[in-house]
Amino acid sequence: xxxxxxxxxxxxxxxxxxxxxxxxxxxxxxxxxxxxxxxxxxxxxxxxxxxxxxxxxxxxxxxxxxxxxxxxxxxxxxxxxxxxxxxxxxxxxxxxxxxxxxxxxxxxxxxxxxxx
Amino acid sequence: xxxxxxxxxxxxxxxxxxxxxxxxxxxxxxxxxxxxxxxxxxxxxxxxxxxxxxxxxxxxxxxxxxxxxxxxxxxxxxxxxxxxxxxxxxxxxxxxxxxxxxxxxxxxxxxxxx
Numbered sequence: 675x676x677x678x679x680x681x682x683x684x685x686x687x688x689x690x691x692x693x694x695x696x697x698x699x700x701x702x703x704x705x706x707x708x709x710x711x712x713x714x715x716x717x718x719x720x721x722x723x724x725x726x727x728x729x730x731x732x733x734x735x736x737x738x739x740x741x742x743x744x745x746x747x748x749x750x751x752x753x754x755x756x757x758x759x760x761x762x763x764x765x766x767x768x769x770x771x772x773x774x775x776x777x778x779x780x781x782x783x784x785x786x787x788x789x790x
Numbered sequence: 791x792x793x794x795x796x797x798x799x800x801x802x803x804x805x806x807x808x809x810x811x812x813x814x815x816x817x818x819x820x821x822x823x824x825x826x827x828x829x830x831x832x833x834x835x836x837x838x839x840x841x842x843x844x845x846x847x848x849x850x851x852x853x854x855x856x857x858x859x860x861x862x863x864x865x866x867x868x869x870x871x872x873x874x875x876x877x878x879x880x881x882x883x884x885x886x887x888x889x890x891x892x893x894x895x896x897x898x899x900x901x902x903x904x
Contacts (some may be wrong), residue, residue, distance in 0.1 A: 678823065678834075707890065716794075716881050716894030717835075731892035779892070781827075781835040 686788045687755050695750045695785045697765035705770040706748040707779060708740060711762040711787070713757055720728050723748055724770055752787075753772035760789045792817045795893035796883050803872045803904050810857075811867045811898045813882030821887035823857045824858065829897075830878040838880070841865065843887075869900075877902045 677700035687693050699706055705724045709717035719732035723742035737753040746767070752759055766779035793816045803809035813822070826838040841849045841858050848856050853873075857866045869876055882895040 707892070709892075709894075716883075716896050717892075719891045719893070723889040728806075731889055778825075778837050778838075778840065784836045790845075 678765065678780050680763075680765055680782040680785050682785060683783070683786075684786045686762055686790065687753055689722035689757060689789055691755050692751065692753045693755060693787060695752075695763050695765075695787070697748045697750070697767075699746045699748070700780050703767035703769050703780070704746055705768045705769070706746065707748045707766045708748070709764040709766065710734075710759075711764055711784070713761070717764055720750070746747060755789045757789050760779055762786050791820075792819075792884050792886065792893050794882055794893075794895040796898050796899045797884055799896070800901070802901045802903060803869070803876075805872055805874060808868060808870045809872055809900065811830055811869075811880050811882075813865045813867070813901070815863050815865065815882070815884045815893075817863065817884065817886075817887075819886055819888070822851065823885045823887065824856075825883040825892075826854070826856070826865075827865045827883060827886070828878045835881070838851075839867065863865045863895045869885055871901050874900050874902050874904060876900060 679698045681696045682775040707722040708720040721731040726742045728745045731780040739751045741749045764784045767783045795814045822843045824841045829835040853870045855856045855868045879897045882899045885892045
């Protein structure tokens, strides 16, 4: 197993609500990426944080936002939840130099979000 | 935009045999990285192997090797001496050298028969 942890494991929310997912990076890693994995599909890149700044974003609306803290842990916030937001949310940490693509990403176990 | 295609939703292999998983990608860039990730049921996604586009030599990691054909934009994974523990979803992924957007294929579910 990797040293990346995520909480909570599972979450059920109602459409329109807001949710916060958390990720703890592997020790020594300074970069966190977030992915959305819908059932039966590959992960889709949401965004990446490097040293507390957003450093790349995929094709997701602004209601998906994030934070990275000085200890490099991270949060993913989703506002105004929609049914299609139901998915497995993965975070991955890596060690990047000067904001570049970084080395191999180590994934957490994910948070399963269900929106009803 | 870069896309990654895995044309085999499911594959099956007999234990101890060899299996090849296919992946093609579309890009106009010359510098990029390619990856194969394994996602066992209800377990964390782990990196199997990676290939830098500028390297002509195919990457190898123990029983796992790739066939990287840059001109054809093909990146297949060969698993030799398949083991029961190899059963999982396998994802091919692409990442540009100039940004942090990692693109994944839809995955191939590999079953290993004893």
